[in-house]
Amino acid sequence: xxxxxxxxxxxxxxxxxxxxxxxxxxxxxxxxxxxxxxxxxxxxxxxxxxxxxxxxxxxxxxxxxxxxxxxxxxxxxxxxxxxxxxxxxxxxxxxxxxxxxxxxxxxxxxxxxxxxxxxxxxxxxxxxxxxxxxxxxxxxxxxxxxxxxxxxxxxxxxxxxxxxxxxxxxxxxxxxxxxxxxxxxxxxxxxxxxxxxxxxxxxxxxxxxxxxxxxxxxxxxxxxxxxxxxxxxxxxxxxxxxxxxxxxxxxxxxxxxxxxxxxxxxxxxxxxxxxxxxxxxxxxxxxxxxxxxxxxxxxxxxxxxxxxxxxxxxxxxxxxxxxxxxxxxxxxxxxxxxxxxxxxxxxxxxxxxxxxxxxxxxxxxxxx
Numbered sequence: 347x348x349x350x351x352x353x354x355x356x357x358x359x360x361x362x363x364x365x366x367x368x369x370x371x372x373x374x375x376x377x378x379x380x381x382x383x384x385x386x387x388x389x390x391x392x393x394x395x396x397x398x399x400x401x402x403x404x405x406x407x408x409x410x411x412x413x414x415x416x417x418x419x420x421x422x423x424x425x426x427x428x429x430x431x432x433x434x435x436x437x438x439x440x441x442x443x444x445x446x447x448x449x450x451x452x453x454x455x456x457x458x459x460x461x462x463x464x465x466x467x468x469x470x471x472x473x474x475x476x477x478x479x480x481x482x483x484x485x486x487x488x489x490x491x492x493x494x495x496x497x498x499x500x501x502x503x504x505x506x507x508x509x510x511x512x513x514x515x516x517x518x519x520x521x522x523x524x525x526x527x528x529x530x531x532x533x534x535x536x537x538x539x540x541x542x543x544x545x546x547x548x549x550x551x552x553x554x555x556x557x558x559x560x561x562x563x564x565x566x567x568x569x570x571x572x573x574x575x576x577x578x579x580x581x582x583x584x585x586x587x588x589x590x591x592x593x594x595x596x597x598x599x600x601x602x603x604x605x606x607x608x609x610x611x612x613x614x615x616x617x618x619x620x621x622x623x624x625x626x627x628x629x630x631x632x633x634x635x636x637x638x639x640x641x642x643x644x645x646x647x648x649x650x651x652x653x654x655x656x657x658x659x660x661x662x663x664x665x666x667x668x669x670x671x672x673x674x675x676x677x678x679x680x681x682x683x684x685x686x687x688x689x690x691x692x693x694x695x696x697x698x699x700x701x702x703x704x705x706x707x708x709x710x711x712x713x714x
Contacts, residue, residue: 360588364599372560372601373612378406379550381565382419383635384605386427388490390631398624400493402609405616411561412498413549414505415542424491428484503549518544527571527584543571547587551594560599561591564608566632572602604632 355362364372380403388396403410484490506514518541522530529544554561565572574581583602591600603611606628609620 359592359597360585364601368599369601369611372562372599373615376409376560376562376599376601377411377550377554377557378409379411379413379416379546379561379563381546381563381567382416382423383566384564385416385420385490385494386423387566387605387628387631387635388493389424389427389431389484390635391627394621395624395627396490398620399605399628401616401618402612402620403497405612408501410498410501411550411553412502413546413553414503415545415549417498417502418505419539419542420494424488425485428488432485503553506545506549514545514548515541525571527586530571543567550600551591554591554598554600555595558596558598560601562608563600563602564605565602566605566635568604568632606632 384399388399391399518529521527521544522540528547529541550561550563568580570584572584572587574584583600588600591598606625609625609628613620
């Protein structure tokens with residue numbers, strides 16, 4: 347008897363694009379998770395945008411879910427982000443004073459022109475100070491914290507047990523080494539949170555499986571270990587993530603959105619619509635944060651290359667065949683320790699230096 351084979355698209359569900367009706371159904375019925383970066387951005391937005399995003403979060407109602415890891419990261423970074431906003435205003439004022447000093451040094455013969463410019467600078471600083479007085483000072487009264495603790499009450503997932511963490515950490519290390527998403531792009535993090543995204547991922551799968559529901563994840567993370575990116579264009583969630591989610595949840599669906607994209611899809615469902623100015627601020631804020639992150643990583647990499655090159659110059663050539671100095675993979679401290687460990691094991695007295703860090707510091711001072 348002829349055996350009918352499964353339909354091709356049912357064999358590869360992770361590759362199937364969802365219809366408009368299917369996406370709308372998910373938006374109205376799926377579990378909804380907001381990533382830590384979305385919640386922390388509430389401190390960075392203007393009052394109008396912050397209130398609009400609060401209404402969006404409230405709209406999700408009982409479908410809201412906060413993985414334990416998201417809550418942990420939020421509490422851990424909350425004060426840091428609040429302080430960051432205060433420093434931004436101080437930095438702007440310092441930059442204005444610096445620019446005014448530059449103008450003063452170049453306009454010694456044009457005092458009238460300098461006085462005019464100075465008055466304009468003072469007016470600008472007064473406006474900045476006035477705006478700062480109007481903004482919420484979260485270091486004194488944290489309305490964002492109060493809102494989140496209320497809206498997510500009884501909606502936070504349980505933490506993993508000690509044994510679960512041991513098993514998950516081992517799995518996370520294996521996945522990072524094999525570049526299996528998510529979290530492998532966070533392997534360079536030095537804050538002890540390099541597996542945070544993986545823990546969030548596992549907690550989302552656990553919740554979706556327990557409730558037998560689809561899940562939507564809203565994040566401002568743009569890294570390739572979450573998103574399927576081709577030619578610089580973001581297509582959607584990584585195929586590996588979709589495949590794993592479908593398998594682990596017995597066929598449930600997973601969808602990801604950036605904040606402004608999520609708002610665009612649900613705006614017609616809200617009682618009070620989100621304005622285009624709010625959506626633009628959310629989009630622009632994400633762009634600024636990404637750019638700042640890129641600059642920070644660029645500076646870190648440049649520093650690493652400089653010090654590793656200096657270390658290579660200090661080391662003799664006989665070490666090169668034993669130790670590979672790679673600025674992208676090998677940390678400076680590890681390189682130093684490996685080098686001197688090798689020399690000590692070889693028992694070459696002329697290379698046995700008791701304090702390699704001190705030696706490198708002196709070498710760099712001479713080099714400069």
